Amino acid sequence: MTHIPRSALLLGLAGLLPFLLGMVTMLRPEGFGFWVQQNFGGRFVGPYLQLAYGAIILSFMSGVLWGFATKAEGQLAAMGYGLSVIPALWAFFMVGGGPTAAAVNLIFGFLGLLVLDWYFWRLGLAPKWWMHLRILLTAGVIITLLPIVF
Numbered sequence: 744m745t746h747i748p749r750s751a752l753l754l755g756l757a758g759l760l761p762f763l764l765g766m767v768t769m770l771r772p773e774g775f776g777f778w779v780q781q782n783f784g785g786r787f788v789g790p791y792l793q794l795a796y797g798a799i800i801l802s803f804m805s806g807v808l809w810g811f812a813t814k815a816e817g818q819l820a821a822m823g824y825g826l827s828v829i830p831a832l833w834a835f836f837m838v839g840g841g842p843t844a845a846a847v848n849l850i851f852g853f854l855g856l857l858v859l860d861w862y863f864w865r866l867g868l869a870p871k872w873w874m875h876l877r878i879l880l881t882a883g884v885i886i887t888l889l890p891i892v893f
């Protein structure tokens with residue numbers, strides 16, 4: 744079964760909304776961006792939103808990978824637990840130093856997460872449909888972060 748369950752797909756796509764909102768408010772600051780800032784505050788605009796939310800999502804994905812590691816045993820489980828904390832640590836140590844550097848590091852963090860997703864999926868610890876969802880969502884995240892970099 745490689746069909747992504749509807750609820751997982753919808754929730755995953757909904758998780759892209761803060762990245763999209765940040766991108767739109769950055770590309771259109773005079774209209775929509777100004778309105779969002781006036782009504783919700785500066786942290787919900789442009790790179791501020793994307794970078795903070797990206798760090799949160801990398802940390803959240805560490806928890807997802809930890810859950811996959813619980814399906815393994817022995818040395819494989821220990822390795823899985825160790826690997827699962829990498830995205831959260833990456834976010835903690837690498838997301839900072841200005842918006843451009845932080846966005847580049849988030850992009851690399853999400854690409855690294857995709858490698859970890861593949862590893863857990865290849866071991867049979869993630870659902871069969873997992874990589875279809877993760878490739879789609881990772882592409883969405885990277886596309887929305889690119890305007891910060893360029």
